[in-house]
Amino acid sequence: MSINVIQLIQSALTDGVVRQMAARFGLPPDATQKVLATTGPALVAGLMQKGATLDGARSLFTTILSPEVNGHIAEQLPQLLGTTTGVSQLEGAGRHLLERVLDRRVDTLSDEVATQTGVPAHATHAMTGIVGATLLGLLKRHFLEGQGNVGQLPTLLGHQLPAIAPYLNDRLMAGLGLSGLGAFSGNILSQLKAVSAHIDHPTPAAKPVAEALSSIRVPADAVVREEPRSRKWLWWSVPARLS
Numbered sequence: 001m002s003i004n005v006i007q008l009i010q011s012a013l014t015d016g017v018v019r020q021m022a023a024r025f026g027l028p029p030d031a032t033q034k035v036l037a038t039t040g041p042a043l044v045a046g047l048m049q050k051g052a053t054l055d056g057a058r059s060l061f062t063t064i065l066s067p068e069v070n071g072h073i074a075e076q077l078p079q080l081l082g083t084t085t086g087v088s089q090l091e092g093a094g095r096h097l098l099e100r101v102l103d104r105r106v107d108t109l110s111d112e113v114a115t116q117t118g119v120p121a122h123a124t125h126a127m128t129g130i131v132g133a134t135l136l137g138l139l140k141r142h143f144l145e146g147q148g149n150v151g152q153l154p155t156l157l158g159h160q161l162p163a164i165a166p167y168l169n170d171r172l173m174a175g176l177g178l179s180g181l182g183a184f185s186g187n188i189l190s191q192l193k194a195v196s197a198h199i200d201h202p203t204p205a206a207k208p209v210a211e212a213l214s215s216i217r218v219p220a221d222a223v224v225r226e227e228p229r230s231r232k233w234l235w236w237s238v239p240a241r242l243s
Helices: 005-012 015-025 029-050 054-064 073-080 084-102 107-117 121-145 150-158 161-167 170-175 181-198
Strands: none
Touching: 005 029, 005 073, 005 121, 005 161, 015 029, 015 073, 015 121, 029 054, 029 084, 029 107, 029 121, 029 150, 029 161, 029 170, 029 181, 054 084, 054 121, 054 150, 054 181, 073 084, 073 121, 084 121, 107 121, 107 170, 150 181, 161 181, 170 181
């Protein structure tokens, strides 16, 4: 069940999707890329912290598999971003889910992303919701396709630390309500391992993926089109830094 969650997000946020988001928020594509490159790893860190307790891991897994999370989001992003209604629904659903998962409002994080990237806060707030909805949807798809269970979640989260650490800093961690980056990096793996050792590892019941995946309604006026998968992800190559 081990995966690189950042690579999963990259595979969904194609260069075409990034251009759509940039146009929606009136931003240059490179500014949009900077926000995504800052927000994605920070949200993964927030999920890791949530999964570092028994109750938190169980709650997170339940949320990931809930009907509100769209397991088809990777395929639907171009359509959803094609209309104002779709963008609004996606942003709102993502922010709601993130606040449930993180046990706090996400504005503090998106405000810090705005400060570090120079992008207006209204745009970073919206994109945080979109990235959050995408992240949770991709995790749902992964667990359903692999018939994974809650016992595998802490280990999966622990494997993400090397991928996200270069993009984090103390101020982003504060935006998540966490201690500094050093304390997080030094303690999170042992906490996740402890949860993995004590949590139940149930045998998954067979269930067709097509029936298990949830879907949200794509607005009737959405622009349906195919977006090529980007082969290079240069926008993840520059870690977020203190401004």
